[in-house]
Amino acid sequence: MASRRDDLVETALRLFYTSGFNATGIDKILAEAGVAKMTLYKHFRSKEELILAVLNRRDEQFRNWLMGEMEKASSDPRERLLAMFDALESWFRGQAFKGLGFNGCAFINASSEFGDPQHPAHRTAAEHKQRIVDYLERLCREAGAADPHELAERLALLKEGAIVTAHVRGMPEAARTAKGIAAELISAKTAPASVPSA
């Protein structure tokens, strides 16, 4: 069964996210998951491999959640882009992931702990961020942006700024600060959705 493996990854995600990667020992994960040590080392060659599995799971979980929130908010790409910041705010307030309070972005945290850009965890974090920019760029293109790449980079930067501000300073309202800027950017740099009378 892959269920033991999933239990491990799920528990490790929670503990790593809550207490950090280096500060969380293997034994604690095993105890909370109710899994024997040899089972872990059958599925993963090392703690580092477990960390990478956790980051990959988080990448999937987080992007599914974020895209879902954006897509259920509206079918207009401009409104979808703006809805990202509403989703962020509910995350900052602990309303997004069941059982996981807000402790910043797991990928920013990973890049902090594994500062070497060549470290696999740092690279995985960079890939996650790039995937989100790619998604934003698609939406910017749909929204008729003159320079979808530039606008996507700008919106992504606002997202990172909001996450860090919310986490370091304990200010979930940073999402609204970012949304205000984003709204001005989007209305200045994109054409509105085509309307019948146009």
Next chain:
Amino acid sequence: MASRRDDLVETALRLFYTSGFNATGIDKILAEAGVAKMTLYKHFRSKEELILAVLNRRDEQFRNWLMGEMEKASSDPRERLLAMFDALESWFRGQAFKGLGFNGCAFINASSEFGDPQHPAHRTAAEHKQRIVDYLERLCREAGAADPHELAERLALLKEGAIVTAHVRGMPEAARTAKGIAAELISAKTAPASVPSA
């Protein structure tokens, strides 16, 4: 002499910043600083106290550097605000602090490793960020912003976004992305410096 204490804090800053707080052991700091263990524990009660001393030193060092760069760039508050992003870019490219490459923001890193908002290191990080916002707000007021508080929060958020993007994705050019947004905000939300003909 306070010189031993300074050696410790300086060396600890470099190692903590390069390799992380939890991942850097006391013994490594002592070996590189050439200081005996008992000397450390005479000046600091624990590793945590050393970490706090390091963060306080970094706060002073970083803000002095940043304000210095901004103030030497221009005497116009609007241009000073924009100059922040040029300073950030030189930091991202490793040209700001002698002997310290760019490894993200020490305070964001501290908040990542010490995720609990009540942790002294996390609180110190929040204070550092607040001091920078306060400085930006003064400049925004000088620049004639209608809402200096809001504009300062926006510029600070852009700064955090640039730092994270530069670090996680290895993109020092994020400073220019942020500067582009900031330029539009500043010119839209402030009055230009008074000119003789006005």
Next chain:
DNA sequence: GCATATACAGACAGGTCTGTCTATTTGCAA
């Protein structure tokens, strides 16, 4: 019922960590 794969508990090795201790040496000042 039996075989095989999987997971279990728990000991263990070898290393690292923080913080304490002792005993010695250095440097400065009177």
Next chain:
DNA sequence: TTGCAAATAGACAGACCTGTCTGTATATGC
């Protein structure tokens, strides 16, 4: 020169870490 303060080296305790190992139990397929 003598005395004192401060720093030194290095051992040590106790805890924790990762990763390996042994032997036992459980569960599923034939």
